[in-house]
Amino acid sequence: MMSTPTTGQWLDAPDGRRWWFDSGALAFDFAYTGGFEGPPEWEHWHGPADVERWWRERFEAAVPVDGTAYRDARELRDAIARAVMAVARDLPLPDEAAAVIDRYAAMPDLPPQLGARVEPTSDRLLAVIGRDAVTSLGRPDRVRICAADDCALMYLDTSRAGSRTWCSMRRCGNRHKIRRLRERRAAANPEEN
Numbered sequence: 001m002m003s004t005p006t007t008g009q010w011l012d013a014p015d016g017r018r019w020w021f022d023s024g025a026l027a028f029d030f031a032y033t034g035g036f037e038g039p040p041e042w043e044h045w046h047g048p049a050d051v052e053r054w055w056r057e058r059f060e061a062a063v064p065v066d067g068t069a070y071r072d073a074r075e076l077r078d079a080i081a082r083a084v085m086a087v088a089r090d091l092p093l094p095d096e097a098a099a100v101i102d103r104y105a106a107m108p109d110l111p112p113q114l115g116a117r118v119e120p121t122s123d124r125l126l127a128v129i130g131r132d133a134v135t136s137l138g139r140p141d142r143v144r145i146c147a148a149d150d151c152a153l154m155y156l157d158t159s160r161a162g163s164r165t166w167c168s169m170r171r172c173g174n175r176h177k178i179r180r181l182r183e184r185r186a187a188a189n190p191e192e193n
Contacts, residue, residue, distance in 0.1 A: 035081030104130030
């Protein structure tokens with residue numbers, strides 16, 4: 001039985017630092033392989049082999065990806081990115097992006113099985129991603145942009161209280177805590193400034 005993929009992935013910042021980012025949704029992780037605006041090093045897919053690797057890493061599935069499957073994966077990825085950007089900014093969901101996501105979400109995916117296994121294909125995996133996008137984007141109040149002034153990463157807030165503020169506590173959250181600590185120390189000891 002194929003395991004349910006977890007969310008999150010390593011990102012490389014332009015300054016060379018590598019950090020863990022959990023977008024909260026498999027579909028958002030999928031889009032963060034290069035569908036969002038960002039530095040060129042955020043583009044992880046340069047050909048079919050890169051999508052094959054993503055399927056292997058996320059679904060533990062050796063699925064061949066040809067040129068058509070590669071174009072399909074990029075089409076869905078880019079549609080999800082456009083949709084997430086709109087929803088996170090409280091804008092209407094772009095009709096074209098919604099149509100692409102809905103088309104993939106309507107395809108047969110990988111049903112849960114107790115016995116006989118349904119073999120994964122690129123189309124079935126794209127359907128899984130499409131359905132995850134529909135579910136995730138169906139919670140627009142939980143689609144967020146990191147609160148840091150210098151960060152625009154978007155995520156699905158899956159916290160119980162719905163109070164996630166940062167893309168990552170290790171990155172933006174920690175920087176915010178350090179700034180606040182320095183501000184408190186400076187206010188408490190004005191003669192040291």
